[in-house]
Amino acid sequence: MPVEAALARLLELAGSAPIREAERLPLAATEGRVLAEDLVSSLDLPPWPNSAMDGYALRLADWQGEPLPVSQRIFAGQAPQPLLPGTCARIFTGAPVPAGADCVEMQENAELQDDQRVRFTQPLKAQQNIRPQGQETTVGELVLPAGTRLGSVELGLAASLGCAELAVIRPVRVAVLSTGDELVEPGQPLGPGQIYNSNRVLLCSWLKRLGCAVVDAGILPDDLPTTRQRLAELGDVDLILSTGGVSVGEADFLGIALREEGELDLWKLAIKPGKPLTFGHFRGVPVIGLPGNPASTLVTFALLARPYLLRRQGVQDVEPLRFQVPAGFAWPKPGNRREYLRARMENGRAIIYRNQSSGVLRSASWAEGLVEVLEGTTLAEGDWLNFIPLSEVLG
Numbered sequence: 001m002p003v004e005a006a007l008a009r010l011l012e013l014a015g016s017a018p019i020r021e022a023e024r025l026p027l028a029a030t031e032g033r034v035l036a037e038d039l040v041s042s043l044d045l046p047p048w049p050n051s052a053m054d055g056y057a058l059r060l061a062d063w064q065g066e067p068l069p070v071s072q073r074i075f076a077g078q079a080p081q082p083l084l085p086g087t088c089a090r091i092f093t094g095a096p097v098p099a100g101a102d103c104v105e106m107q108e109n110a111e112l113q114d115d116q117r118v119r120f121t122q123p124l125k126a127q128q129n130i131r132p133q134g135q136e137t138t139v140g141e142l143v144l145p146a147g148t149r150l151g152s153v154e155l156g157l158a159a160s161l162g163c164a165e166l167a168v169i170r171p172v173r174v175a176v177l178s179t180g181d182e183l184v185e186p187g188q189p190l191g192p193g194q195i196y197n198s199n200r201v202l203l204c205s206w207l208k209r210l211g212c213a214v215v216d217a218g219i220l221p222d223d224l225p226t227t228r229q230r231l232a233e234l235g236d237v238d239l240i241l242s243t244g245g246v247s248v249g250e251a252d253f254l255g256i257a258l259r260e261e262g263e264l265d266l267w268k269l270a271i272k273p274g275k276p277l278t279f280g281h282f283r284g285v286p287v288i289g290l291p292g293n294p295a296s297t298l299v300t301f302a303l304l305a306r307p308y309l310l311r312r313q314g315v316q317d318v319e320p321l322r323f324q325v326p327a328g329f330a331w332p333k334p335g336n337r338r339e340y341l342r343a344r345m346e347n348g349r350a351i352i353y354r355n356q357s358s359g360v361l362r363s364a365s366w367a368e369g370l371v372e373v374l375e376g377t378t379l380a381e382g383d384w385l386n387f388i389p390l391s392e393v394l395g
């Protein structure tokens with residue numbers, strides 16, 4: 001199954017099981033969450049015309065070349081008097097422009113004379129250096145629609161509108177399972193044949209950034225009855241997200257458990273790394289089984305599980321940003337899966353990590369993004385291809 005078809009199917013299923021319950025949280029606690037209601041402005045921003053410069057406010061018609069006396073000083077945070085005709089006001093950046101003034105000149109283009117009058121040295125234009133009332137937003141305007149994922153900028157915007165709290169979709173409850181008899185948590189001694197569990201901390205970190213509530217379900221041994229039992233015990237979660245145990249090995253039981261006790265919806269995608277990604281339901285609960293190799297876990301989480309989780313929360317725009325860059329490498333052999341290579345930019349071209357094995361997580365630490373090599377294509381150096389920043393898909 002091609003990657004687009006798998007993503008389309010995942011998004012369709014996510015869209016048919018939306019999480020709608022909302023909660024109101026203090027602004028600072030909403031980062032990474034999804035807005036449950038439209039954010040409509042209750043004020044004009046800025047609330048009044050204000051100065052963009054430190055300088056002088058005047059009525060343009062009063063400037064005939066004769067220096068103007070200064071009739072008031074206006075700092076940010078003050079309420080000015082209307083401008084006296086025939087005068088100018090000393091004004092500082094962010095201060096309200098007094099009624100009657102229609103122009104601000106910066107102090108670099110003004111000369112304060114010994115008699116405390118001001119002469120302007122450059123031609124003046126109406127409205128120059130004045131930030132008009134409502135230039136950012138006006139009362140009643142839709143600023144952020146429901147379904148917007150809140151990042152730092154959205155938090156700043158909400159704060160600028162005076163919001164101390166926002167209504168956000170409740171956290172998606174995700175049970176994280178690491179499958180594999182070989183896995184040991186860091187801090188424990190390693191026995192023969194064992195490796196440390198790296199996927200658990202990866203998934204927990206990405207999920208926390210997405211605002212999910214992580215139910216850490218620990219390590220699952222490679223054994224079918226235990227797999228069935230542990231899946232059944234996970235309780236009230238919105239998604240089971242596991243790693244490993246989805247390929248065709250004799251110790252890969254997750255797909256089997258789904259086939260036997262639920263539904264298996266997607267399997268064997270034309271994606272590299274990540275081919276055995278598995279999607280299904282276990283007793284009605286959606287399950288995404290990511291392949292166990294850490295770089296496969298990363299690629300399939302970023303490109304499939306993350307969009308699924310965002311769509312469950314009502315986010316429409318879930319496709320990661322892709323932009324075209326020239327290849328700084330050649331790709332002479334066409335593949336039958338769409339390949340996501342860990343890459344970084346050097347001298348304006350994408351170069352790839354020397355070892356693209358899906359077991360090598362250092363490739364992703366070295367990388368700034370993934371480059372997308374389409375199935376059945378070859379590349380020569382200088383050919384253009386898509387670059388997906390990792391900050392975009394893991395943030």
Ligand SMILES: Nc1nc2c(c(=O)[nH]1)N[C@H]1C(S)=C(S)[C@@H](COP(=O)(O)OP(=O)(O)OC[C@H]3O[C@@H](n4cnc5c(N)ncnc54)[C@H](O)[C@@H]3O)O[C@H]1N2
Pocket residue numbers: 178179180182183195196197198199200243244245246247248249252273274275276290291292293294296358359
């Ligand atoms: N005969 C075939 N063998 C394999 C195929 C295939 O098509 N035919 N596909 C390969 C591909 S591609 C991948 S990807 C892997 C995926 O395997 P699983 O998802 O079943 O994962 P495991 O076999 O359990 O583990 C794979 C690999 O990753 C290591 N691993 C697993 N979990 C963790 C963890 N939490 N932290 C760190 N490392 C982990 C595990 O030790 C294995 O080395 O299957 C190929 N085989």
Ligand code: MOO
Pocket residue numbers: 271272273274275276291293296358359
């Ligand atoms: O898909 Mo596997 O993920 O090639 O290593």
Ligand SMILES: [Mg+2]
Pocket residue numbers: 244245246247248249251252
């Ligand atoms: Mg396996």
